[in-house]
Amino acid sequence: MPEVQFEFTWPDGTKETAYSPSLVVKQYFEVGQIYPLKDFLERSRTALQIASDRVEKKYGYPCSIALRQLKQIETTGTQFSQHQDPKVQILRFIEYELDPKNWTSS
Numbered sequence: 001m002p003e004v005q006f007e008f009t010w011p012d013g014t015k016e017t018a019y020s021p022s023l024v025v026k027q028y029f030e031v032g033q034i035y036p037l038k039d040f041l042e043r044s045r046t047a048l049q050i051a052s053d054r055v056e057k058k059y060g061y062p063c064s065i066a067l068r069q070l071k072q073i074e075t076t077g078t079q080f081s082q083h084q085d086p087k088v089q090i091l092r093f094i095e096y097e098l099d100p101k102n103w104t105s106s
Contacts, residue, residue: 005094010076011037011086017094018044018073021063022051029090037086041077045070 006025007017028047029035035043048070055063080086 003096007091007094008040009089009091011080011083011088015091016076019065019069020048020051021066022054023095024050024054026093031090031092034087034089037077037080037083037088040088041074044073048073 002023004020004023004025005017006020006029007015008029009015025047028043048066052063052066055061055066
């Protein structure tokens with residue numbers, strides 16, 4: 001499955017990179033776009049749940065990494081919920097696909 005990371009800034013300017021096991025997050029976020037915190041959290045929740053569901057459909061179990069990532073985003077997001085007009089900006093996507101043919105052991 002193609003995987004993607006998305007880099008964003010929290011309302012205080014802190015940068016974070018988040019993981020998704022699916023490119024579906026690109027349907028919910030746009031590079032350069034600034035989202036109100038509540039909207040960002042809702043989009044993250046939807047996109048990462050769909051991504052986890054896709055893993056479950058393919059492999060028979062949900063993606064625990066995506067679900068942990070969502071929990072981390074939600075936990076951090078609550079720290080900014082009392083800020084006046086908190087916003088999150090999407091900075092970039094980093095795409096990659098894990099190909100077992102290219103794996104090496106050392």
